């Protein structure tokens with residue numbers, strides 16, 4: 001870290017807890033102290049209310065988001081970034097007749113965990129309809145263009161709820177990381193759009209507070225894939241409407257979130 005980025009009291013202008021608070025004070029203004037308190041409080045988790053072999057718990061907003069991806073008979077559905085597997089489970093139990101799910105995860109260790117979650121929770125008949133793959137999803141649109149009807153894209157993101165409750169992660173936090181994650185998220189969203197057939201839909205999800213990783217990524221997709229995608233309406237029981245999606249934040253959603261969701265339909269091909 002450069003000497004100029006360290007203030008007199010030892011706090012850094014660019015890294016760590018002080019920089020984190022200042023950054024989100026700028027984004028959320030007077031709301032930040034209330035939102036901050038809600039982020040530290042226990043999350044609102046629910047068991048997936050489905051015919052699983054054993055219960056699986058995840059944030060209620062994540063469950064509702066996965067349920068918001070429309071599915072039709074015969075669909076080829078891909079969960080681009082699937083580990084540890086909560087949203088793949090939520091999709092698997094909703095698979096209509098003849099639809100199949102590919103649960104993809106690039107990291108080998110996280111993929112092993114994904115295998116365990118699917119094997120431990122899905123009844124055999126559903127497990128047989130889910131294939132696990134280990135590709136770099138940013139390449140999918142080049143290798144298999146126009147090959148899927150539905151994509152759930154839950155990108156790696158800042159995960160501020162996790163960061164704020166973990167001193168090691170908080171010490172390492174920097175606004176620059178938000179920027180690099182947003183670049184990675186855009187590469188994944190562009191690949192998802194290229195992978196869809198016309199009429200197909202992608203559900204873009206983050207658990208980030210930062211608009212840079214949320215609306216800004218979707219806005220960039222509308223600009224870089226102009227004329228190819230349109231925004232579709234989403235109905236979630238909670239959350240605040242943003243320019244392109246819905247943001248569920250724990251201070252106003254009874255502990256649920258953070259979760260940002262946007263639904264895009266591919267309306268034309270290049």
Ligand SMILES: C[S@@+](CC[C@H](N)C(=O)[O-])C[C@H]1O[C@@H](n2cnc3c(N)ncnc32)[C@H](O)[C@@H]1O
Nearest residue numbers: 081082083084085086087106107136137154156
């Ligand atoms: C937010 S997590 C997904 C959580 C998961 N959807 C769930 O509900 O359990 C993002 C995942 O994407 C994986 N990932 C990151 N970059 C990827 C890429 N280029 N291709 C495939 N997976 C990737 C990460 O290893 C991480 O496991």
